[in-house]
Amino acid sequence: MNLELLINQKPYQQDIEPRLLLIDFLRDYANLTGTKWGCGSGSCGTCTVLVDGKTTKSCQMLAVEAEGCAITTIEGLASTTGLHPVQTAFWENFAVQNGFSTPGTIMSVVELLQNNPNPTEDDIKQWLQGNLSRETGYEQVVKAVKEAAERLTDQHSNGQESASQNVGQSLKTRKTEALLTGDAKFIADMTLPGMAHAAILQSPHAHALIKSIDTSEAEAMPGVIRVFTAKDTEQVMPMPVIWVPPYTESHFLSHPSGIVPGSHRVFATDKVRFAGDQLAAVVAETRQQAYDALAKIKVDYEALPVVLDPEEALKEGAPLLHDSVPNNRMLNAVFGDKAAVEQAISEADVVVEQRIYNQRMMHNTLEVRGVLGNFDTHTNQYTLWTNTQIPYPHRLLISLYVLGIPYNSLRVVVPAIGESNGCKGNLYPDTPLVLWMAKQVGRPVKWVDTRVGFSQNTAQSRDQVQYGTIAGTRDGKITALRCRAFTNVGAYPVINAPGQPLPLIGKSIPGAYVIPHASYEVDVVYTNKVPAAPMRGSGRAEAIFFIERMIEMFARKLNMDPAEVRRINMVQPDQFPFDNGLGWTYDSGDYENLLNLALEKADYANLADMKAEASLRGKWLGLGIGSYVVVAGVGNSAKMGGEGLLSGTWGSSYIHVAPSGEVAITTGAQPHGQSQDTTFAQIAAQELQIPVDYITLKHSDTSNPLYYGQASYGSRSLSVEGAAVQKGCQAIIKKAREYAAYLFKMPLELIEYKDGKVIGIPAPEQAVMSLQQVALMLWFGWDLPEGMDPGLEATAYFDPKNFNFPYGTHIAIVEIDQETYQVDLKKYIAANDFGVVVNPGVVDGQTYGNITLGIGQALSEEAHYDPETGLVLTNDLDSYAIPRASWLPPIELYRTETPSPSNPLGAKGAGDVSNPPVAPAIVNAICDALSEFDVQHIDMPVTPEKLWTILQDKQSVTL
Amino acid sequence: MIGIQLTYKAPETLKEALDLVGREGHQILTADQSLISDLKKGVPSLHTLVSLRKIPGLSSxxxxxxxxxxxxxxxxxxxxxxxxxxxxxxxxxxxxxxxxxxxxxxxxxxxxxxxxxxxxxxxxxxxxxxxxxxxxxxxxxxxxxxxxxxxxxxxxxxxxxxxxxxxxxxPEPAAKSSAYLTVNQLAGRQANHGIAISLTQSGDTLDQIRLILAGFTEQPIRLKNIEEKLAGSSLTPDSIKSAADQLGQDELPIHNDRIPEGYQRHLAGVLLQRALKSLTKQTVS
Incomplete structure (x- = not known):
């Protein structure tokens, strides 16, 4: 069909298929890739454009229906005079993190402000109901919209910009303009000459024997280049596992390397073990042709019994997933002295027991995963572009353990990347498969997942059953804590499978408290669910939920104030470094201070009055506390090695000062929304005492001049990789001073480095050179002291001796409708200490994101499976409910800064650490609201129907 | 991406459209885009979309x-x-x-x-x-x-x-009062539970009433028996409670199986009572 329309005032004419969606026309025909494909069901809003000025989700409209229309995409918003005021306001207010959801949200806001020049906060949140933000929440977006409204009505006055751009300043984030204009290229936006497209077949059975696969019809479909199945990939090795706890027996799968154990193969061979296990792939000229052909592959299955529950899977006679794994048990591990804990419990005045299920969550990043592979026959070089948060490990693991190719023949590049929430920190079989297929067909091959595909092949998380016991004295002192846990890791181990259920949970369960006797025993169990991996807050979220619920129940059993019981048991400032008894040594802090601060801000003293007032309105009001201290800042390498991680965890940087004076820093961090381009430059600018604009960050490409990057996960970037940047800068200064001492013929101790210059103290007017001049002279290398090499560069490593331990207290106030059981979050207060903060605007954004995710876990998010078939039922963003703007009350953030002694920056983790207290604060608030009914615990997500079910037994409902 | 092959027709007159809509496998596209999600999931019997966008006057x-x-x-x-x-x-x-x-x-x-x-x-x-x-x-x-x-x-x-x-x-609203009440918490998930009500009163007496529940069944459902029982009477707290108690399987056959039926029935009762109270506050206060 012929289609004619205007896009960004430019006419387009194209012959198209009637089934083509507007989004695909914009992206594939008009090459306007700023419009993003997120969910495909009109739920997330990343594909929003304006059609004749109206907000439109372009994935929900046929292109032919836009015939004759005027379309505005994100690319059409900025003018020759600069960014649109909405774009500017988003940038100024830190409303952009990874930027994947930004174009769609901005387009929606443009129409809002055209219709309503002065929207209220509620107007904005209602309007944004169609735009999800998974990484940053909505607080800064709402602020940005308000400011944009002021800019558009000339009411905005620019604030006073701080003269300093150093550590501690909210410097506007860098490399953000391309995200605001849609110019940034994410994996789905990439093309290469001659590129083919792949589609991957997933099993619809959670457990079945594969009797046969017939690809003949698919091979005959238009545009099909090759169809691959397991018979083609026998030489491709299984995925490796690189976390093998040395202190317990573990059961992974075999791997031919003999160095590491293995996991699943790129294609299932004998049987499928979860609905999503991949079986075949089609490579075709277009993505549509690849998926059309995929639908023609016929597989004959023999269904087997399914087991989805870890406790069921351990029982004799349960369906067995792997012949080599007795009782489906990957491993059993114990932390702490079980006998001593038993003894303490038996001697305690008060004992509380509770079963807690920390539900299975789905990362559901708005950007799905994708891979673009290429093999250059002339150079024998492989290049892999993928949206991973671990590019160097991809290079190592794929070359060494999966494809068996030289490490130096593989380059991994990360394009612009959407949020990960942890799921992009794994190695999936699709990734080496696409690279391998590219070599087989002799062309670049791209694969971008679908939303349903993502729900079945991308790791999920949490999913742990905990049997808890807390014991103590009548006056509120905790004497013992026991957690017996069962973790559901799904059908196969991911690369770091034991990390989350073992140390990250097991050593973290004491939380912020002094508990003399604590123990944790876990069975990590295979089931027919999607493999599980860490998720934002990983491990710590399960541990903090556990202890914060248990201490709450303990306080209520004693009829004591839960805040006071926390105070009685909290680690005190004079106890640092504090050994928590299970393996962590807390570094610094004043835990009680933030508890008291949060209580004060929540008006805790007037809680009874608040409850009474709410009751008059037909509401049960409750206040919940979530105090936390969590481990962050991975390494130390030796400690992680002791846990079984077969990798170093040090930070690294390479710093290069060009003859022009420009500073290029290659970091081992892998940004995926954390703004290291900004924060690391701030660190370097402060250290080198030069303008931040002189500094460029490099990352996301293994061909950068860096030995190895240990990447970004678990809130490690700033305190480990950032510290390596600082150390590298210090090495640069050291060499500059030594060189100056030689040129100025002065002793080294008389050479000062100040304001980006080396200065000879005795003759500061004459003996002075800028860093640029030093770099130039060292580049010439005409006159060097004995033993000094030319050039001004440095490689630095930083391996902390200990982790760092951010902490804080969050408080939620909820109201529950006494008739509908609807839960409304009325107030949220977060008091955190992330040590020294480099960029408060950035850290606030991460904190809002953590809180939003925690609200989702507490109130709405859960992966649902069909109990009979094992199919994921929540396979889109309609059935898996992510918090939307209107769910959230204004969030109040408070922060103290207690430096960590674990790194020279004094920094502590921030990226995911403030997620763990959120869910327990909310569930504690809900249980507090229902205290008159003696509700001890409610498993998440706490839905109105769950409350109704529980209260059926507790009250006589009168309306 | 839509997996099925489609033909697209956009007639310019109602007569042309009528010629097409009676045919097997043809589906009207009224400019409403909710059909698109279904197309992505696959509608086996559908092969032709008949768009009404070019027919003048249908948007007035x-x-x-x-x-x-x-x-x-x-x-x-x-x-x-x-x-x-x-x-x-x-x-x-x-x-x-x-x-x-x-x-x-x-x-x-x-x-x-x-x-x-x-x-x-x-x-x-x-x-x-x-x-x-x-x-x-x-x-x-x-x-x-x-x-x-x-x-x-x-x-x-x-x-x-x-x-x-x-x-x-x-129809002309005349002296009819109406309202739509909903429960916000569930808006983020599959069901959109709510109730629409309209009524006319002579003094305290209800002349006519309509009660329609949304989100509990495939299509909104009219509570006809309750309407009939209430019509001609005055609302009292007891009659409102009694109306809610009538929401059994016959009156409200729950279709949404993701949420416990008992809770949905309870919620329907709450909505019904709130709806009645919202339009008849003076009567029942």
Missing amino acids: INIDNGELRIGASASYNSLLTHEALNQYPALAQALATIPDPHLRHHSTFGGALSHGGRIHAPVLAALMALDASVVVLTRDNDTRLPIHYFSQNGNRVLLPQGGLITMIVL
Whole structure:
């Protein structure tokens, strides 16, 4: 069909298929890739454009229906005079993190402000109901919209910009303009000459024997280049596992390397073990042709019994997933002295027991995963572009353990990347498969997942059953804590499978408290669910939920104030470094201070009055506390090695000062929304005492001049990789001073480095050179002291001796409708200490994101499976409910800064650490609201129907 | 990406459209985009879309002879910005439960009847409470069907083959009070539970009442027995409670199996009582 329309005032004419969606026309025909494909069901809003000025989700409209229309995409918003005021306001207010959801949200806001020049906060949140933000929440977006409204009505006055751009300043984030204009290229936006497209077949059975696969019809479909199945990939090795706890027996799968154990193969061979296990792939000229052909592959299955529950899977006679794994048990591990804990419990005045299920969550990043592979026959070089948060490990693991190719023949590049929430920190079989297929067909091959595909092949998380016991004295002192846990890791181990259920949970369960006797025993169990991996807050979220619920129940059993019981048991400032008894040594802090601060801000003293007032309105009001201290800042390498991680965890940087004076820093961090381009430059600018604009960050490409990057996960970037940047800068200064001492013929101790210059103290007017001049002279290398090499560069490593331990207290106030059981979050207060903060605007954004995710876990998010078939039922963003703007009350953030002694920056983790207290604060608030009914615990997500079910037994409902 | 092959036709007259809609495998596209998600999941029997976008007049909204006439292709947003809407509080409040601007722009009244689905449930419920009628064009005539035709005991009833919805007509509001109440918490998940109510009173006595629940069944469901019981009486706390107690399986056959039936029945009772109280506060206070 012929289609004619205007896009960004430019006419387009194209012959198209009637089934083509507007989004695909914009992206594939008009090459306007700023419009993003997120969910495909009109739920997330990343594909929003304006059609004749109206907000439109372009994935929900046929292109032919836009015939004759005027379309505005994100690319059409900025003018020759600069960014649109909405774009500017988003940038100024830190409303952009990874930027994947930004174009769609901005387009929606443009129409809002055209219709309503002065929207209220509620107007904005209602309007944004169609735009999800998974990484940053909505607080800064709402602020940005308000400011944009002021800019558009000339009411905005620019604030006073701080003269300093150093550590501690909210410097506007860098490399953000391309995200605001849609110019940034994410994996789905990439093309290469001659590129083919792949589609991957997933099993619809959670457990079945594969009797046969017939690809003949698919091979005959238009545009099909090759169809691959397991018979083609026998030489491709299984995925490796690189976390093998040395202190317990573990059961992974075999791997031919003999160095590491293995996991699943790129294609299932004998049987499928979860609905999503991949079986075949089609490579075709277009993505549509690849998926059309995929639908023609016929597989004959023999269904087997399914087991989805870890406790069921351990029982004799349960369906067995792997012949080599007795009782489906990957491993059993114990932390702490079980006998001593038993003894303490038996001697305690008060004992509380509770079963807690920390539900299975789905990362559901708005950007799905994708891979673009290429093999250059002339150079024998492989290049892999993928949206991973671990590019160097991809290079190592794929070359060494999966494809068996030289490490130096593989380059991994990360394009612009959407949020990960942890799921992009794994190695999936699709990734080496696409690279391998590219070599087989002799062309670049791209694969971008679908939303349903993502729900079945991308790791999920949490999913742990905990049997808890807390014991103590009548006056509120905790004497013992026991957690017996069962973790559901799904059908196969991911690369770091034991990390989350073992140390990250097991050593973290004491939380912020002094508990003399604590123990944790876990069975990590295979089931027919999607493999599980860490998720934002990983491990710590399960541990903090556990202890914060248990201490709450303990306080209520004693009829004591839960805040006071926390105070009685909290680690005190004079106890640092504090050994928590299970393996962590807390570094610094004043835990009680933030508890008291949060209580004060929540008006805790007037809680009874608040409850009474709410009751008059037909509401049960409750206040919940979530105090936390969590481990962050991975390494130390030796400690992680002791846990079984077969990798170093040090930070690294390479710093290069060009003859022009420009500073290029290659970091081992892998940004995926954390703004290291900004924060690391701030660190370097402060250290080198030069303008931040002189500094460029490099990352996301293994061909950068860096030995190895240990990447970004678990809130490690700033305190480990950032510290390596600082150390590298210090090495640069050291060499500059030594060189100056030689040129100025002065002793080294008389050479000062100040304001980006080396200065000879005795003759500061004459003996002075800028860093640029030093770099130039060292580049010439005409006159060097004995033993000094030319050039001004440095490689630095930083391996902390200990982790760092951010902490804080969050408080939620909820109201529950006494008739509908609807839960409304009325107030949220977060008091955190992330040590020294480099960029408060950035850290606030991460904190809002953590809180939003925690609200989702507490109130709405859960992966649902069909109990009979094992199919994921929540396979889109309609059935898996992510918090939307209107769910959230204004969030109040408070922060103290207690430096960590674990790194020279004094920094502590921030990226995911403030997620763990959120869910327990909310569930504690809900249980507090229902205290008159003696509700001890409610498993998440706490839905109105769950409350109704529980209260059926507790009250006589009168309306 | 849509996996099925499609043919697309956009007739320019109603006559041309009528020639197409009676054919096997043809589906009307009223400018409502809720059909697109279904197409992505696959609709085996469908092969041709018949778009009404080029037929003039189907997007109009006007008042004629006291009636509010809404074209089948009129968007929700176009009614939201129409001055006549404030005469129909139930419809205004139902539309307000759909804050997503995309859905407001690309959901149509014809689409609500042609495609159904949870997005449209509040609006359909309001239209049912307001006794809307639907103008259906066939090759032989131009008839009006009561909107209740499209919901039989909560099940969706399709338009007879060959018919084409051109307009939804709301009668003059007269002295009728109406409202739409919903429960916000569930808006983020699958079901959109709510209730539409309209009534006329003579003093304390209810003359006529409509009660329509949305989100509990495939299509909004009219609580006819409760309406009949309440009509001609005065509302009291006891009669309101008694009405809620009537919400058994016969009156409300729950179709949504993701949420416990008991809770849904309880919620329906709460909504019913709140709706009755909201419009008859003076009577029951």
